[in-house]
Amino acid sequence: MSRVAKSAVISNKADQIMTYIADVKNHPAFIGPLKSISNINGDPKKPGTSWDWTFVMAGVEFSGRAETVSYEGGKKFSYKTTTGVQSTFTYTAEPQGSGVKVTVDVTYEVPQTLLSKMQAGVVEKLNEAEGSRAVENLKAILDQ
Amino acid sequence: MLGWAAAYIGIAVAAVVVVLARREPTIVRGDWVFLLTALFALVAAIVTALRGGRFSLGELAITVLVLVAGWYVQSRWWVVGANTGTVGVTVDECASRLCAPTTRSGDEAVVTVPGGAIRLRIAPAGRSTVIVFVSSAKHRKVALFRRLLAKQYRSVMPTLRIGDAPAGSG
Numbered sequence: 001m002s003r004v005a006k007s008a009v010i011s012n013k014a015d016q017i018m019t020y021i022a023d024v025k026n027h028p029a030f031i032g033p034l035k036s037i038s039n040i041n042g043d044p045k046k047p048g049t050s051w052d053w054t055f056v057m058a059g060v061e062f063s064g065r066a067e068t069v070s071y072e073g074g075k076k077f078s079y080k081t082t083t084g085v086q087s088t089f090t091y092t093a094e095p096q097g098s099g100v101k102v103t104v105d106v107t108y109e110v111p112q113t114l115l116s117k118m119q120a121g122v123v124e125k126l127n128e129a130e131g132s133r134a135v136e137n138l139k140a141i142l143d144q
Numbered sequence: 145m146l147g148w149a150a151a152y153i154g155i156a157v158a159a160v161v162v163v164l165a166r167r168e169p170t171i172v173r174g175d176w177v178f179l180l181t182a183l184f185a186l187v188a189a190i191v192t193a194l195r196g197g198r199f200s201l202g203e204l205a206i207t208v209l210v211l212v213a214g215w216y217v218q219s220r221w222w223v224v225g226a227n228t229g230t231v232g233v234t235v236d237e238c239a240s241r242l243c244a245p246t247t248r249s250g251d252e253a254v255v256t257v258p259g260g261a262i263r264l265r266i267a268p269a270g271r272s273t274v275i276v277f278v279s280s281a282k283h284r285k286v287a288l289f290r291r292l293l294a295k296q297y298r299s300v301m302p303t304l305r306i307g308d309a310p311a312g313s314g
Contacts, residue, residue, distance in 0.1 A: 020243070029241040029292050036295065061305045140284035141242050143258075 004128065007103040008135035012142045014093040014100045015074035020142060021091045021102075022077045024051055024066075030137035032130050033057045045071040050082065085109070104135055148188035149206070152181075159300050164271075169226035171297035172272075174217035181214040223297055224272040231273040232266050238292045242285050252278075257285040 010017055020026055024044045028034045035056045042049040050067035064083040069090075071077050078090040087108035093100050163170045185207050192199070223231050232253065239246040239255045247254045255262040260281025267274050275293075280286050 026241050028295055029238075029288060032291070056303065059301055059303055061303045063305070137284070137288055140288065 001107055001109055003105070003107045004131055005103055005105040006131040006135045007101055008139045009096050009099040009101050010139045010142050011099045012144050013074075014095065017093050017100055017102060017138075017142055018071075018074050018077055018091070021138070022071055024079070027053075030141060031134050032137075035061070044068050044079075045077075047071070053081075102135060102138060104131055106131065148184075148192070152184055152188075152210075162302070163224050163300055166225065166298065169230075169297045170224045170300060171294055172222040172224060172300055173294065174220040174222075178214035178218040181210060185211060219277045221275045221277075221294075222269060222272045223275065226273055226297070228266050228268050228273045231275065234296050235264065235266065235275075235293065238289060238296065241292060242289055244285055244289065255289060257281050257283045257289075259283050262286055262289060 022045050024037050024040065027037055033055045035054045036052075038052045038054075040049065040051040044051070045068070047068050047070055050065055052063060052065055055062045062084070064081055066079050066081045069078040069080050069088065074093060076090065076092050078088060080086070080088040085108055087106060090105045092103045092105070094103075095101075163172065189199070189207075226234075228251070232248070235253055235255075236246050236248075242257075245256045247256075251265055251267050253264045253266060255264070258281075260283065262280050263278040265276040265278055267276070277290075
Protein backbone atom coordinates (compact mmCIF):
# COMPACT_ATOMS: atom_id res chain seq x y z
CA MET A 1 0.00 0.00 0.00
CA SER A 2 1.41 3.41 -1.04
CA ARG A 3 0.43 6.75 0.40
CA VAL A 4 0.83 10.45 -0.41
CA ALA A 5 -0.53 13.48 1.47
CA LYS A 6 -0.59 17.13 0.34
CA SER A 7 -1.86 20.19 2.22
CA ALA A 8 -2.70 23.86 1.84
CA VAL A 9 -4.07 26.49 4.20
CA ILE A 10 -7.29 28.05 2.91
CA SER A 11 -8.92 31.23 4.18
CA ASN A 12 -12.51 30.06 4.46
CA LYS A 13 -14.85 28.24 6.83
CA ALA A 14 -14.18 24.53 7.30
CA ASP A 15 -17.80 23.54 6.70
CA GLN A 16 -17.94 25.51 3.44
CA ILE A 17 -14.69 23.93 2.26
CA MET A 18 -15.82 20.39 3.04
CA THR A 19 -19.27 21.00 1.54
CA TYR A 20 -17.53 22.09 -1.67
CA ILE A 21 -15.22 19.05 -1.68
CA ALA A 22 -18.03 16.62 -0.88
CA ASP A 23 -19.85 17.79 -4.00
CA VAL A 24 -17.89 15.47 -6.27
CA LYS A 25 -19.18 17.29 -9.36
CA ASN A 26 -16.71 20.04 -8.32
CA HIS A 27 -13.69 17.75 -8.55
CA PRO A 28 -12.94 18.32 -12.28
CA ALA A 29 -12.56 22.03 -11.39
CA PHE A 30 -9.52 21.42 -9.19
CA ILE A 31 -8.11 18.06 -10.32
CA GLY A 32 -6.39 18.63 -13.66
CA PRO A 33 -6.61 15.23 -15.37
CA LEU A 34 -10.12 14.49 -14.07
CA LYS A 35 -12.36 15.13 -17.07
CA SER A 36 -15.77 14.33 -15.66
CA ILE A 37 -17.90 12.91 -12.88
CA SER A 38 -21.24 11.42 -13.87
CA ASN A 39 -24.03 9.03 -12.91
CA ILE A 40 -24.03 9.97 -9.21
CA ASN A 41 -26.62 7.71 -7.61
CA GLY A 42 -27.48 9.82 -4.59
CA ASP A 43 -25.98 12.30 -2.15
CA PRO A 44 -22.15 11.97 -2.15
CA LYS A 45 -22.16 12.85 1.55
CA LYS A 46 -23.84 9.52 2.30
CA PRO A 47 -21.63 6.40 2.55
CA GLY A 48 -22.20 4.00 -0.33
CA THR A 49 -23.19 6.68 -2.85
CA SER A 50 -21.28 5.98 -6.05
CA TRP A 51 -20.38 7.72 -9.30
CA ASP A 52 -18.43 7.29 -12.54
CA TRP A 53 -15.13 9.12 -13.04
CA THR A 54 -13.10 9.71 -16.19
CA PHE A 55 -9.46 10.75 -16.26
CA VAL A 56 -7.67 11.89 -19.41
CA MET A 57 -3.90 11.97 -19.70
CA ALA A 58 -1.84 12.26 -22.88
CA GLY A 59 -4.84 11.38 -25.03
CA VAL A 60 -5.70 8.26 -23.03
CA GLU A 61 -9.01 8.14 -21.18
CA PHE A 62 -9.44 5.99 -18.06
CA SER A 63 -12.86 5.39 -16.57
CA GLY A 64 -14.07 3.74 -13.42
CA ARG A 65 -16.40 3.99 -10.47
CA ALA A 66 -15.95 5.35 -6.95
CA GLU A 67 -18.06 5.50 -3.80
CA THR A 68 -18.27 7.51 -0.62
CA VAL A 69 -16.68 5.96 2.45
CA SER A 70 -17.49 8.64 5.03
CA TYR A 71 -18.38 12.29 5.51
CA GLU A 72 -18.14 14.44 8.65
CA GLY A 73 -19.37 17.99 8.19
CA GLY A 74 -16.51 20.50 8.28
CA LYS A 75 -13.95 17.79 9.01
CA LYS A 76 -13.64 14.92 6.60
CA PHE A 77 -14.74 13.45 3.26
CA SER A 78 -13.48 10.09 2.12
CA TYR A 79 -14.17 7.97 -0.96
CA LYS A 80 -12.66 4.94 -2.62
CA THR A 81 -12.39 3.77 -6.20
CA THR A 82 -14.21 0.49 -6.73
CA THR A 83 -12.92 -0.50 -10.16
CA GLY A 84 -9.39 -0.70 -11.53
CA VAL A 85 -6.78 0.46 -9.02
CA GLN A 86 -8.04 0.16 -5.43
CA SER A 87 -7.45 3.55 -3.85
CA THR A 88 -8.89 5.71 -1.09
CA PHE A 89 -8.99 9.51 -1.16
CA THR A 90 -9.46 11.31 2.14
CA TYR A 91 -9.89 15.07 2.46
CA THR A 92 -9.60 16.54 5.94
CA ALA A 93 -9.94 20.06 7.31
CA GLU A 94 -8.50 21.37 10.57
CA PRO A 95 -8.20 24.93 11.87
CA GLN A 96 -4.78 26.55 11.47
CA GLY A 97 -4.26 30.18 12.41
CA SER A 98 -6.95 32.27 10.77
CA GLY A 99 -7.52 29.66 8.06
CA VAL A 100 -8.15 25.97 7.58
CA LYS A 101 -5.52 23.39 6.72
CA VAL A 102 -6.92 21.12 4.01
CA THR A 103 -5.15 17.84 3.40
CA VAL A 104 -5.71 15.31 0.65
CA ASP A 105 -4.45 11.87 1.62
CA VAL A 106 -4.36 9.14 -1.02
CA THR A 107 -3.60 5.47 -0.40
CA TYR A 108 -3.55 2.89 -3.14
CA GLU A 109 -2.57 -0.71 -3.75
CA VAL A 110 0.04 -1.71 -6.30
CA PRO A 111 -2.00 -3.58 -8.93
CA GLN A 112 -1.30 -6.99 -10.46
CA THR A 113 -3.04 -6.92 -13.85
CA LEU A 114 -1.80 -4.99 -16.88
CA LEU A 115 -4.94 -2.85 -17.10
CA SER A 116 -4.73 -1.99 -13.42
CA LYS A 117 -1.04 -1.19 -13.78
CA MET A 118 -1.89 1.28 -16.53
CA GLN A 119 -4.56 2.83 -14.31
CA ALA A 120 -2.05 2.95 -11.44
CA GLY A 121 -0.16 5.48 -13.54
CA VAL A 122 -3.19 7.74 -13.28
CA VAL A 123 -3.30 7.43 -9.51
CA GLU A 124 0.47 7.97 -9.15
CA LYS A 125 0.27 11.03 -11.35
CA LEU A 126 -2.52 12.42 -9.19
CA ASN A 127 -0.63 11.61 -6.00
CA GLU A 128 2.68 13.19 -6.84
CA ALA A 129 2.21 16.08 -9.22
CA GLU A 130 -1.50 16.69 -9.25
CA GLY A 131 -1.91 16.24 -5.49
CA SER A 132 0.00 19.45 -4.80
CA ARG A 133 -1.68 21.25 -7.66
CA ALA A 134 -5.12 20.07 -6.54
CA VAL A 135 -4.80 21.56 -3.05
CA GLU A 136 -3.35 24.78 -4.49
CA ASN A 137 -6.28 24.92 -6.90
CA LEU A 138 -8.68 24.39 -4.00
CA LYS A 139 -7.00 27.33 -2.26
CA ALA A 140 -7.42 29.52 -5.37
CA ILE A 141 -11.08 28.57 -5.65
CA LEU A 142 -12.06 28.79 -1.98
CA ASP A 143 -9.83 31.52 -0.49
CA GLN A 144 -11.88 34.47 0.73
CA MET B 145 8.03 24.61 -48.96
CA LEU B 146 5.18 23.52 -51.22
CA GLY B 147 5.34 20.05 -49.67
CA TRP B 148 5.08 21.54 -46.18
CA ALA B 149 2.11 23.67 -47.21
CA ALA B 150 0.41 20.61 -48.70
CA ALA B 151 1.05 18.64 -45.49
CA TYR B 152 -0.39 21.48 -43.37
CA ILE B 153 -3.50 21.71 -45.53
CA GLY B 154 -3.85 17.90 -45.44
CA ILE B 155 -3.69 17.83 -41.62
CA ALA B 156 -6.14 20.73 -41.35
CA VAL B 157 -8.63 19.10 -43.74
CA ALA B 158 -8.37 15.76 -41.89
CA ALA B 159 -9.03 17.52 -38.57
CA VAL B 160 -12.05 19.34 -40.02
CA VAL B 161 -13.48 16.08 -41.42
CA VAL B 162 -13.00 14.28 -38.06
CA VAL B 163 -14.64 17.11 -36.12
CA LEU B 164 -17.60 17.51 -38.50
CA ALA B 165 -18.21 13.74 -38.54
CA ARG B 166 -18.63 13.59 -34.76
CA ARG B 167 -21.96 13.64 -32.97
CA GLU B 168 -20.47 14.90 -29.70
CA PRO B 169 -19.65 18.61 -29.42
CA THR B 170 -15.96 19.16 -30.06
CA ILE B 171 -13.85 22.09 -28.97
CA VAL B 172 -11.38 23.72 -31.35
CA ARG B 173 -9.13 25.99 -29.34
CA GLY B 174 -7.70 28.94 -31.23
CA ASP B 175 -4.73 29.18 -28.88
CA TRP B 176 -3.78 25.59 -29.76
CA VAL B 177 -4.34 26.24 -33.48
CA PHE B 178 -1.95 29.20 -33.26
CA LEU B 179 0.63 27.25 -31.25
CA LEU B 180 0.59 24.23 -33.56
CA THR B 181 0.65 26.42 -36.66
CA ALA B 182 3.61 28.40 -35.34
CA LEU B 183 5.47 25.18 -34.44
CA PHE B 184 4.71 23.70 -37.86
CA ALA B 185 6.01 26.84 -39.61
CA LEU B 186 9.12 26.82 -37.44
CA VAL B 187 9.90 23.15 -38.14
CA ALA B 188 9.25 23.66 -41.86
CA ALA B 189 11.59 26.66 -41.97
CA ILE B 190 14.37 24.90 -40.02
CA VAL B 191 14.22 21.70 -42.06
CA THR B 192 14.13 23.66 -45.33
CA ALA B 193 17.10 25.79 -44.26
CA LEU B 194 19.10 22.74 -43.12
CA ARG B 195 18.53 21.13 -46.50
CA GLY B 196 19.93 24.25 -48.15
CA GLY B 197 16.58 25.34 -49.55
CA ARG B 198 15.69 28.97 -50.20
CA PHE B 199 12.53 30.86 -49.35
CA SER B 200 10.81 32.94 -52.00
CA LEU B 201 9.14 36.22 -51.08
CA GLY B 202 5.76 34.64 -51.80
CA GLU B 203 6.44 31.75 -49.40
CA LEU B 204 7.49 34.13 -46.66
CA ALA B 205 4.40 36.28 -47.25
CA ILE B 206 2.11 33.25 -47.03
CA THR B 207 3.83 32.06 -43.83
CA VAL B 208 3.41 35.51 -42.26
CA LEU B 209 -0.25 35.58 -43.38
CA VAL B 210 -0.91 32.16 -41.81
CA LEU B 211 0.79 33.22 -38.57
CA VAL B 212 -1.19 36.47 -38.44
CA ALA B 213 -4.41 34.49 -38.99
CA GLY B 214 -3.29 32.13 -36.20
CA TRP B 215 -2.65 35.10 -33.93
CA TYR B 216 -6.14 36.42 -34.72
CA VAL B 217 -7.86 33.14 -33.75
CA GLN B 218 -5.87 32.50 -30.58
CA SER B 219 -8.43 34.24 -28.38
CA ARG B 220 -11.28 32.27 -29.97
CA TRP B 221 -12.60 28.80 -29.20
CA TRP B 222 -15.14 27.04 -31.44
CA VAL B 223 -17.54 24.53 -29.97
CA VAL B 224 -18.60 22.51 -33.01
CA GLY B 225 -22.00 20.85 -32.66
CA ALA B 226 -23.31 23.01 -29.80
CA ASN B 227 -25.56 26.05 -29.92
CA THR B 228 -25.02 29.31 -28.04
CA GLY B 229 -27.71 28.50 -25.50
CA THR B 230 -26.11 25.27 -24.31
CA VAL B 231 -22.63 26.78 -24.39
CA GLY B 232 -23.86 29.72 -22.29
CA VAL B 233 -25.30 27.31 -19.73
CA THR B 234 -21.99 25.42 -19.67
CA VAL B 235 -20.05 28.67 -19.14
CA ASP B 236 -22.29 29.53 -16.18
CA GLU B 237 -21.94 26.01 -14.77
CA CYS B 238 -18.12 26.09 -15.01
CA ALA B 239 -17.95 29.51 -13.32
CA SER B 240 -20.25 28.26 -10.58
CA ARG B 241 -18.01 25.22 -9.95
CA LEU B 242 -15.16 27.68 -9.39
CA CYS B 243 -17.21 29.86 -7.03
CA ALA B 244 -16.92 32.69 -9.57
CA PRO B 245 -20.07 34.82 -10.03
CA THR B 246 -21.22 35.34 -13.63
CA THR B 247 -23.26 38.15 -15.14
CA ARG B 248 -24.76 37.98 -18.63
CA SER B 249 -25.72 40.81 -20.96
CA GLY B 250 -26.77 39.81 -24.47
CA ASP B 251 -24.03 37.67 -25.95
CA GLU B 252 -21.49 38.80 -23.35
CA ALA B 253 -20.59 37.06 -20.12
CA VAL B 254 -18.45 38.40 -17.31
CA VAL B 255 -16.98 35.90 -14.87
CA THR B 256 -15.71 37.69 -11.78
CA VAL B 257 -12.46 36.42 -10.26
CA PRO B 258 -10.32 37.94 -7.51
CA GLY B 259 -8.61 41.05 -8.88
CA GLY B 260 -10.58 41.25 -12.12
CA ALA B 261 -12.82 39.39 -14.51
CA ILE B 262 -12.94 37.17 -17.57
CA ARG B 263 -14.95 38.83 -20.34
CA LEU B 264 -16.40 36.48 -22.95
CA ARG B 265 -18.51 36.87 -26.06
CA ILE B 266 -20.58 33.84 -27.04
CA ALA B 267 -21.87 33.96 -30.61
CA PRO B 268 -23.27 31.55 -33.19
CA ALA B 269 -20.98 30.49 -36.06
CA GLY B 270 -22.79 28.13 -38.40
CA ARG B 271 -23.13 24.70 -36.76
CA SER B 272 -20.86 25.84 -33.99
CA THR B 273 -20.56 28.46 -31.30
CA VAL B 274 -17.59 30.75 -31.00
CA ILE B 275 -16.36 31.86 -27.59
CA VAL B 276 -14.22 34.99 -27.75
CA PHE B 277 -12.04 35.74 -24.75
CA VAL B 278 -12.26 39.52 -24.87
CA SER B 279 -10.17 40.17 -21.79
CA SER B 280 -8.92 38.36 -18.76
CA ALA B 281 -7.45 38.79 -15.29
CA LYS B 282 -4.29 37.10 -14.02
CA HIS B 283 -5.73 35.05 -11.17
CA ARG B 284 -5.24 31.26 -11.07
CA LYS B 285 -9.02 30.87 -11.38
CA VAL B 286 -8.78 32.11 -14.98
CA ALA B 287 -6.66 29.13 -16.03
CA LEU B 288 -8.90 26.80 -14.03
CA PHE B 289 -11.97 28.23 -15.75
CA ARG B 290 -10.52 27.80 -19.24
CA ARG B 291 -9.41 24.25 -18.44
CA LEU B 292 -12.76 23.28 -16.94
CA LEU B 293 -14.63 24.76 -19.91
CA ALA B 294 -12.43 22.84 -22.36
CA LYS B 295 -13.08 19.60 -20.42
CA GLN B 296 -16.80 19.84 -21.15
CA TYR B 297 -16.21 18.95 -24.81
CA ARG B 298 -14.24 16.46 -26.83
CA SER B 299 -10.88 17.62 -28.07
CA VAL B 300 -9.97 17.49 -31.76
CA MET B 301 -7.39 14.77 -31.16
CA PRO B 302 -8.73 11.21 -31.01
CA THR B 303 -8.84 9.68 -27.51
CA LEU B 304 -7.93 6.11 -26.55
CA ARG B 305 -10.41 4.81 -23.98
CA ILE B 306 -9.49 2.28 -21.26
CA GLY B 307 -11.93 0.82 -18.75
CA ASP B 308 -15.72 0.87 -18.71
CA ALA B 309 -17.00 4.08 -20.27
CA PRO B 310 -19.59 5.78 -18.05
CA ALA B 311 -23.15 5.04 -19.15
CA GLY B 312 -24.43 7.70 -21.51
CA SER B 313 -20.99 9.10 -22.23
CA GLY B 314 -21.14 8.12 -25.89
